[in-house]
Amino acid sequence: MKHLVRFFLLCLFSSPLLSADVDPRDLIQKAMDHWRGTSSYSDMTMTIHRPDWQRSMSMRSWTKGEKTSLVRVTAPKKDAGNGTLLKDNNMWTFAPKVNRIIKVPSSMMSQSWMGSDFSNKDISKSTDIIDQYDHSLLETREQDGHTVYVIESIPHEEAAVVWGKEVLMVRDDYVLLEQQFWDQDGILVKTMKALEIKELGGRTVASILRMGKQATPDEWTEMSVQDISFDVSHPDSLFTLSSLRNPRQ
Amino acid sequence: MTITLRMAWRNLWRHKRRTWLTVGAMVFSNLLLVFMISLQFGSYRMMIDNSLKSYTGHMQIQREGYNDEPKMRSSIDAIIPLATKVREQLGSDTVAARGVAFAMTSSEERSYGLQLVGVEPAFEPKVSTLPGLIKQGSYFTDINAAEIVIGTILARNLRVGIGDELTLLGSGHDGSFAAGIVDVVGIFGSGIAEIDRNMAQLPIGYFQNLFGMGDKGHNIVINAAELSEVTVLQHAVMGMLAGDDKLVVLDWEILQPGLKQAIQADFASAWFMYAVLIVLVAFSVLNTQLMSVLERTREFGVMMALGVKPARLGGLVITETFVMSGLGLVMGIASGLLLTGYFSQAGFTYPGMEEMADRFNLPDRMYPSISLLSTLLGPVVVFLFSLLASLYPALRLFFLQPVAAMRAV
Numbered sequence: 001m002k003h004l005v006r007f008f009l010l011c012l013f014s015s016p017l018l019s020a021d022v023d024p025r026d027l028i029q030k031a032m033d034h035w036r037g038t039s040s041y042s043d044m045t046m047t048i049h050r051p052d053w054q055r056s057m058s059m060r061s062w063t064k065g066e067k068t069s070l071v072r073v074t075a076p077k078k079d080a081g082n083g084t085l086l087k088d089n090n091m092w093t094f095a096p097k098v099n100r101i102i103k104v105p106s107s108m109m110s111q112s113w114m115g116s117d118f119s120n121k122d123i124s125k126s127t128d129i130i131d132q133y134d135h136s137l138l139e140t141r142e143q144d145g146h147t148v149y150v151i152e153s154i155p156h157e158e159a160a161v162v163w164g165k166e167v168l169m170v171r172d173d174y175v176l177l178e179q180q181f182w183d184q185d186g187i188l189v190k191t192m193k194a195l196e197i198k199e200l201g202g203r204t205v206a207s208i209l210r211m212g213k214q215a216t217p218d219e220w221t222e223m224s225v226q227d228i229s230f231d232v233s234h235p236d237s238l239f240t241l242s243s244l245r246n247p248r249q
Numbered sequence: 250m251t252i253t254l255r256m257a258w259r260n261l262w263r264h265k266r267r268t269w270l271t272v273g274a275m276v277f278s279n280l281l282l283v284f285m286i287s288l289q290f291g292s293y294r295m296m297i298d299n300s301l302k303s304y305t306g307h308m309q310i311q312r313e314g315y316n317d318e319p320k321m322r323s324s325i326d327a328i329i330p331l332a333t334k335v336r337e338q339l340g341s342d343t344v345a346a347r348g349v350a351f352a353m354t355s356s357e358e359r360s361y362g363l364q365l366v367g368v369e370p371a372f373e374p375k376v377s378t379l380p381g382l383i384k385q386g387s388y389f390t391d392i393n394a395a396e397i398v399i400g401t402i403l404a405r406n407l408r409v410g411i412g413d414e415l416t417l418l419g420s421g422h423d424g425s426f427a428a429g430i431v432d433v434v435g436i437f438g439s440g441i442a443e444i445d446r447n448m449a450q451l452p453i454g455y456f457q458n459l460f461g462m463g464d465k466g467h468n469i470v471i472n473a474a475e476l477s478e479v480t481v482l483q484h485a486v487m488g489m490l491a492g493d494d495k496l497v498v499l500d501w502e503i504l505q506p507g508l509k510q511a512i513q514a515d516f517a518s519a520w521f522m523y524a525v526l527i528v529l530v531a532f533s534v535l536n537t538q539l540m541s542v543l544e545r546t547r548e549f550g551v552m553m554a555l556g557v558k559p560a561r562l563g564g565l566v567i568t569e570t571f572v573m574s575g576l577g578l579v580m581g582i583a584s585g586l587l588l589t590g591y592f593s594q595a596g597f598t599y600p601g602m603e604e605m606a607d608r609f610n611l612p613d614r615m616y617p618s619i620s621l622l623s624t625l626l627g628p629v630v631v632f633l634f635s636l637l638a639s640l641y642p643a644l645r646l647f648f649l650q651p652v653a654a655m656r657a658v
Contacts, residue, residue, distance in 0.1 A: 048424055052322065055424040073426075082426050093418065095428035100416045105360045108353055115420035 024135035024151040027170050032066070032130065034174035035205060037230030039064045042201075047222040048116050057114070068239045071123075072247060073114070082114070085244040086124050094244045101241055110162065117190070117211045117221035121162070129166060132159035138167070147172040163189075173204055188214045201228040253561070257568040264541070271537045272577045275631060278530045279581020280588060282523060282627025287589045287617035288597060289519060293512050294476055294618050300508055301501050302378045303439055304448075306470035307479045308500045310335070310486065315467060316499055321350060321422055321460070325496060328466030329369070329453070335469060336372075338489055339482070343472035345372035348456045348465070352419030352427065354449065356407040363403065363447050365417065367456025367466065376470045379437055379450070386411040386435035393454035398435035400445030409433050421461035429459045471498075523627065527634050535638035538570055542642040549646060550654025563643035570639035574632045581628050586619070593617045 040063045047056045058075040072083040081096035091104040109121045133153035141148050151168045155161040164184035169177040179192045190213045194206030205228065212220035237243060261268045301307055310331075315323040325331065332346035348367035353360055370390050374380040380388040380398075389396040397415060399407070409415065413433050421427040431451060439445055457463065473482045479500055486498045502509045542549070549562055596614030603613045617623075 050322070053424070076425075079426050095416075095418055095426060097426065097428040098416055098418075098430045100355070100428075100430070102353065102355045102360055102416060102418055104353070105362075108360070108362045111351075111353075111362060112420070114426070115424045 022137060022140075022149060024137045024149070024153075025130065027149055027174075028135060028151060028153070028168060029130050031168075031170045031174045031176045034203065035176065036063050036066070037203075039232055039234055040201075040228060040230050041232045041234075042228035043226045045224045045226065046114070046116060047224070049218075049220050049222070051218045055115075062234055062238055064234050064239065070239055070244065072244075081247070083244050083247075084113070084123070085239060085241065087239055089124065091120060091124050092241060092244060099245075101245055117213060117219065122211070128159075128161070129153055129168075132156055132161060133166065143171075148177060175204055175206055177206070190214060195222070196224075200225060201230050203230060253565050253568050254572075257565055257572055260541070260565070260569055261573060267537060267541075268573060271533060272573055272580070274530055274533050275574060275577025275635065276581040276584060278526050279577060279628040279631055280585040281526065282631065283582060283585025283624055284589050284592070284617065285519075285523070286627050287585075287593070287619050287623040288615060289516070290620065290623045291593070291616050291618035293516075295612065295615060296512070297476055297501070297508060299378075301505070302376075302472070303441060304377055304379060304444060305501060305504050306376050307472045307476070308483050308486070308498055309471070309504060310469040310490065310496055310498050311467065313495055313497050316503065319349065319467070321420065324348075324422065324462065324465040324467055325469070327464045328469065329464065332369070332372070332469045335471065335486060335489060339471075339485065341471075341474075342372065343375045343474075344469060345369050345376045346453060346466045346469050347373075348453055348460070348462055349467045350419055350427075350456070350460050352417045354403075354407070355416045355418070356409045356413065359407050361403065361406060363449055365419075365456065366448060366450045367453035367460075367462075368450050370452050373450070376472045379439055379444070382437045382439050383435040384438045386433070388435050389452050392452045393458070394452050395429065395431045395455055396434040397431040397449050397451050398437055399433060399449040400447075401436055401438040402442060402446040403449065404433070404436045406446070411436065417459065419460065421459075422463070422465065423461050425461055427460045429455075431455075523630075527627075527631055530631055531634040531638040534570060534574070534635040535641065537573075538566060538639045538642040541569070542566055542645060546649070546654050546657040549649060550651050550657065553649060553651040554655065559647045559649065562646045562649075566643040566646065567636065567639050570636055574635040577635070578628050578632045581631075582624060585628070586624065589617045589619055589624075593619055 040061075042061050043058070044061065045056055045058050047054065056076075057073050057079060059071055059073045061069060061071045063069040067086070067088050069086045070083065073079045073081065081094070083094045085092045085094075091109075092101050093104055094101045104120055109124070110119050112118070113120045113123045133155050135151050135153045137149060138152050139150040141150070149170050149172070151170060153166045153168060155163060155165070162183075163181050164186060165182045167178075167180040167182065169179075171177055175194065175197055177194050177197075180188055181190045181192075183189050190211060192209055192211045194208070195210050196206070196208040197204060198207045199205075200207055205225070207225045209223045210220050211223075310325065312323045312325055328346045328348070332344055336342065336344040346369055350365045350367075351362065352365050353362050354365075355361075370388065370392055374388065383398065384401060386398075388398060399409075399415075404410065407415070411433055415431050415433060417427070417429045417431060419427045437445070451459075453466065457465065471482065471486060473479045483498050483500050490496045490498065552562065553559065593616050596616050598614045602615075
């Protein structure tokens with residue numbers, strides 16, 4: 001309720017200040033493009049933190065367009081070779097221990113991805129927000145010499161989305177600073193925050209992202225990007241089930 | 250007092266037929282109450298036993314907090330030695346260790362998320378009816394075998410049969426990837442759709458290995474011989490675990506709060522019917538006693554004129570009711586016990602029950618459970634309400650004017 005009131009106030013007082021030339025949908029699209037490029041290749045580390053333990057995994061990821069990507073675990077040795085392939089909203093996972101590829105059923109999409117705080121859906125449907133939501137600019141503010149746009153995105157009536165709304169904070173150089181996931185009762189469920197922003201692969205990007213649930217502040221998952229290159233050309237054969245099974249890179 | 254009692258006794262038999270009719274109403278309602286309540290208790294016991302024995306058990310040892318939030322990490326160390334220790338100290342076989350995990354399970358064609366339970370093949374059949382409900386194939390016997398038993402609905406959904414392989418994929422205890430291939434050796438049908446659709450059992454040794462659990466597990470199921478012994482047993486097990494403050498022993502009421510609530514709701518609605526019966530009996534007593542007081546108005550007038558206090562007359566009327574209700578109580582309980590006793594040996598069944606019982610894996614006969622409570626509860630309430638009903642006729646006597654009363658018709 002408090003949040004709601006605050007939003008109303010924000011809407012009331014901030015609307016005259018908004019620059020008329022900012023289209024929130026366009027802003028999100030650009031932020032997504034900025035982060036993914038038309039294609040990308042990156043090395044990253046995922047750290048899963050729990051009150052009594054912590055675990056890190058290194059992984060490599062390839063993306064092409066909005067709907068195609070491949071992620072493969074490279075370390076620790078025990079988990080190396082596990083991979084996920086995403087293609088047109090379908091998701092497959094490969095486990096070298098049993099040498100099997102399994103298609104992730106839609107009933108499992110809300111389950112955790114590789115044991116992290118990211119769900120399979122978070123990983124696979126990150127660009128759904130552009131088409132399946134209505135966007136409105138809540139606020140613009142100045143931060144570290146940048147303009148930050150706060151955008152509220154509410155899913156369409158018929159969209160197959162579990163969230164009631166999402167709030168995104170996008171910087172004027174298209175860096176996504178924060179993404180909040182609210183449920184249908186207007187309660188903040190989880191937040192993804194950019195903890196570090198730096199120049200990588202010729203672009204300013206968020207190099208450390210942390211996803212954490214609101215209810216359990218001492219449990220989170222951090223994605224830290226070591227290296228990323230944009231607009232690399234990947235052969236189509238990279239994003240196939242046989243490539244998921246047999247790494248050629 | 251003796252004179253009052255003697256007078257009450259004689260007064261009762263001045264109208265034999267009327268007294269017998271009223272006593273008869275009480276006997277009938279008491280008989281019905283004893284039988285119904287015993288049957289109800291019996292069916293609750295059956296309900297509890299059946300639903301607990303299908304999976305949950307009478308009580309479980311868990312790590313504190315696991316029941317509220319079942320997490321992979323809230324585990325019990327060295328669970329099999331602990332289960333063995335409990336088994337030895339209790340001198341009972343009905344103790345079994347389990348591990349629980351969530352995993353994606355895939356056949357050639359399909360995948361489903363489900364709950365995997367690692368069990369001790371030697372002891373699981375003693376705490377749960379599930380291993381006995383294998384419809385195809387058999388239950389595993391080797392604690393380390395890569396074998397799985399699944400429910401009928403899951404088997405249909407996955408389109409697998411005995412001898413087919415399933416791939417399991419999940420997160421291990423240390424957060425690493427857990428993956429394994431198991432053979433389907435058995436398919437169980439519990440009749441409970443949720444269990445048949447969402448659960449599968451594997452041997453605990455293989456389970457621990459698959460999920461990187463080491464020697465850990467999540468709960469130890471303990472069954473008592475009788476439901477009534479659960480509390481005593483729970484304290485005994487608590488005593489054994491006194492050294493470890495991280496472990497708790499939870500009984501079925503905490504593990505399955507819905508069951509207790511369902512029973513309470515059912516009992517409350519049954520009491521509505523009983524209340525109608527009891528109130529009817531109370532009114533028939535009120536009617537009898539009021540009539541017997543009214544028809545004796547002249548007699549009471551004479552007695553008062555002779556110096557008998559109204560309190561004594563009131564006492565007389567209440568004593569009459571007391572004796573009459575006592576007769577109803579004793580004869581009602583006796584006949585109720587006879588009837589209930591017969592059915593508690595022979596079992597009670599009604600047309601169509603067999604089919605229903607077969608579907609839900611229940612015994613096809615209900616056995617009323619006779620206890621002090623189930624026997625006395627109904628009749629004692631009838632007795633008290635009858636006494637209460639006699640208060641009004643008794644109190645009327647205090648407003649009786651001897652002269653007017655003697656002239657009354």
